[in-house]
Amino acid sequence: MLKLDYRVETHRLAAPFRISGYVFEESDVVVVELDDGQHRGRGEAAGVYYLGDGSPQIVAQLESNRAAIEACGSREALRQMLPPGGARNAVDCALWELEASRLGVPAHRLAGIDAPRPLVTTFTLGADEPEVMAEGARKYVQARAIKIKLTGSLQLDIERVRAVRTARPDVWIGVDANQGFGINDLPALVHAMVQQKVSLIEQPLPRGNEADLDGFKSEIPIAADESVLGLSDVPGLVGRFDVVNIKLDKCGGLTEALLMAAEGRRLGLGVMVGNMVGTSYAMAPAFILGQLCDFVDLDGPTFLKEDRVPGVVYKDGTIFCPDEVWGTSAAVAAA
Known part of the structure; x- marks a missing residue:
């Protein structure tokens, strides 16, 4: 029998962050802990703001399913118990770490990855005036890949991208229109x-407008983010999108994320891992998924005033997650 504990944390952003339709100044996350009296597992979720899945909803779902979660025997059983979203993500990731602790191996080994490598990650520029974004791009001195948030104002967005490209002619650039x-x-x-x-x-x-892409030919690959939440959405992307962006908070954890990556590959799609703004507890399981991806966007902690210690390491445009951050949780008695 497991014991479920959780807490809500508010993490301030170092500066306001703007995307299409939203401005963020802080990130609320729910940290779940599961222990069996000897071993402990942790998971973190921010939820999905555009689905109304925030910390209050996550907490309500955890409480209403407390007995079932504490009696849960496996990650697959959890997939059948809870719908995709933040609550299942936090519990699923806690189960991964719990299992790793019980077996005395890092969580990445459970996913079939023996030696994780540093991953080139995008560093994101929130939407702002073009010259401000250009200066932000120059400040990302070590970045090898930059993602630019757009707002849907076509001419202004074009100017934003042109300014960033002029400032950083050397980097890979992607843009995120956020619908x-x-x-x-x-x-x-x-x-x-x-x-x-x-x-x-x-x-x-x-x-909801995915069908508008039927027959549309793009010289640049188009990635589905909000259009794909879980495994069941992946087949519907074929012929409309080129890449599936998998986020653990959307799909409900690393277990489903790995299934989505495999299904995307089977269907000929590129695979991307993304994140909602969170701490290193959230990036660590996503880093495991990132080992299987073509595109990696795991810069969430860089927006926070403070991250966990120890935390993921950003160096030379890459992210790396040491085993001690998450995935090898110590026995409860020694914690």
Whole structure:
């Protein structure tokens, strides 16, 4: 029998962060701990803001399912018990660490990865005036990949990307529209992004408008983010998107994320791992998934005033997660 504990934490951002339709100044996360009296596992979830899945909803779901969670025998059983979202993500990741602790191996070994490698990650620029974003790009001195948040204002967004490309002609650039455009704007957006040597366009259209992409040919790969939540959504991306962006908070944990990556590969899609803003507890399991991905966007802790100690390491444009951060939790008695 397991014992479920959780806490809500508020982490202040170092500066306001703007995307299409939202400005964020802090990140609330729910940290779940499961222990069996000898071993402990931890998981963190921020939820999915555009689905109304925040810390209050996560806590309510944990409480209403407390007995079932404490009696849960496996991660697969959890997938059947809770729907995709933050609550299942936090519990699933706690179960991964608990199992790793019981077996005395790092969690990445449970996923079939013997020696994780540092991963080139994007570093994200929130939407702002073009010159401000250009200066932000220059400050990302070690970045080898930059993701630019757009707002759906076509000409201003083009100027934003042009300013960043001028400031950093050396880096890989992707853009994230966060559902900000309509299909009529997409040809002009793609054309402008080709001129700026952009390599990926994330979620240009609103969730629910996926059919508008039927027959649309893009010179730049288009990634589905808000349009894909869990495993059941992946087949519907074929013929509309080129890449599936997997986030643990959306799909409900590392267990489903790994299944999504395998299904995406089977269907000929590129695979990406992304994140909601969170601490290193959230990046660590996503880092395991990132070992299997074409694109990695795991810069969440860089937006926070303070991260966990120990935490993931950012160096030379890469992210690396030492085993001691998460995935090898010590016995409860020694904690």
